[in-house]
Amino acid sequence: MTNLLQTILVLVLVLNLFALGTSRILSLIRTVALQGALLGLLPLLLHGQHSLATVLTVGPTLALKGLAIPYMMVRAMRDVKIKREVEPLVGFQPSVILGALATVFALLFAGQLPLAAAHVDTLIVPTAIATVLTGFILLTTRFKALTQVVGYLVLENGIFIFGMLLVEAMPLVVELGVLLDLFVAIFVICIIVNQINRAFSSLDTRHLVSLKE
């Protein structure tokens, strides 16, 4: 069980780097979909007894993070006819290196954190930190509106991983509420992305500069 868990977390870390290195928006969305689906499986591995509540969390998480949200984003991408992120603030290879550095930092930093004894040996905390940092790198160095949305999703994934440590504190209602919020957020954002494209004939957020002092 623990081995499988560690393997999945390592895969999540690798997917972070892959997301930073790709310029095609479609493969970026697929990467995050895969990452979301892997995270959806975590509750099954973490909690020994499979109660109804676990199943009720795993099902919607898989369906939303792995299928529904990526599907909405792919449709938005098709509507706006954009395939690639061009000219990011930091190039793709430097981003990967930055991501690798963030991962190393997360591993070292998690070693310093005062963790409960049960959590010292797992990769959960470092993976959570590294994924949050990856989300921030995507959010700040990419300019296409859709890529920034993916950045937000990665950030949310990182927070989700940390939430895995706190099952008792997050009852089913709250867990589902968080998922529903995420789903509606992406839905609304995709509509706005479409409107940005129609009004500005571009998805480049550098065009969004008319409001300033």
Place this chain on the structure above:
Amino acid sequence: MAFAIILLPILMAVLAALIPSNRWRPWILPVTGTAHLALTVVALSRPELATCRSWLVLDPLGKLILLVVSTLFAFCSFYAVGYLHHRLARDNRIFCTCLTAFLGVVSLVTWVHHLGLMWVAIEATTLVTAPLIFFNHTQRSIEATWKYLLIGSVGIALALLGTFFLAYASLHTGMASTLTLEGILAQAPQLSKPWLHAAFVLLLVGYGTKMGLAPMHTWKPDAYGEAPGVVGAMLAGGVTSCAFLALLRVYQICLAAGEGAYVSRLLIFMGILSMTVACLFMVGQRDFKRMLAYSSVEHMGILVLGLGIGAPALFGTLLHVVTNGLTKGVLFLSAGNIHRAFDSKNTEQVSGAMRRLPFSGSLFLAGFLAITGSPPFGPFISEFSILNGAFASGRHVLGGLFLFLLLVVFIGMGATVLKVVHGQPPFAARNTPYRDGFLTGAPVLGLLLLVLLVGLFIPEPLNVLLREAVEFLEVQP
């Protein structure tokens, strides 16, 4: 009771989505607003109704915010009917649905005693208000909505991480992790300090983004500037009050954990920073709706500053939530009228509002005097009380700085407001047929009278509620 107050607006929102007539649909807003206010008054006056489930409890803090938002919404809803009547060419289905649903989500924020669910509700306020900012469908409103959504969502995501850290703070010391307010308050003295500190910083940044504290305020001028006036009023008086309530909960936990000194340093710093940034951008501001947004940044700064000063200023701070919320209603609604009548919100095209719109122009001027803390309006009492608290706790330099910043804001905001209100309408200004109407005027006057009432004497029930809220906030388990 909780379910009635929370679900009534949600059901009405569904109903609003189903009504086919663009002309009659907006009337669902005042119906909902009035019914909600009535339910709120009943819930406030009968304490036995205040507990519904272990997670849904209406404590004095929640009561206060619920009262402010419900009152503001009731007035704004009548104004919205008048406003949407002028905008019949645009489909208002989404507008009415989202605005009504907003009231339901806000009510959930005020009732809920589980920090995770509270986060869900506050994130939901972002999502239902985004389409409202987008109402005009212009390039500028798209830009504003995009910034609002992205900055808001990322900020609030950090608040979720902070909430998790808070739960981990109890897990780390071997206790069962919980996020119910009662549970975590009971555990507070034993919480792991490093995790609690980290959680507080993340929650302050996260909910501070929703409140619009500097330096996370950048979405605010854009969103408030481009949204219709009535939406600006609900954002500045409703959303910010909710986010402040979340911060109050976190403050209470830190206080119970004996971390008052640590928290208060950070809060005072954020407060002064927000007030300073607001000052800098308000002086010489040409866009009067953006000016109101910076005024909101300033007042959020005053709120966290008051919280940072602590016990002697708490009464004033909580009163300021009320006075600021209502006064922001006056300002945004009258500014919306002026904006429509001149078809511009830039002082180069707008002047002489007093001549073209004598009623809204006067209310805008009165609102300005009120929000900058001139007697005899409500904000004077609350700001004076915070100032008193600063001096009473021996922070003389802070008190002086607070007074100085208020003075700069008064001068900076005054220059813009007087340009809008006085003089002659310029020849270049487009002459629109829009004039003061009953539905777009009377609610603004009503709000101003409330602000004046609180300034002249605080009604006894409100006074009792404020005292209870202060006691509740300081309670040690």
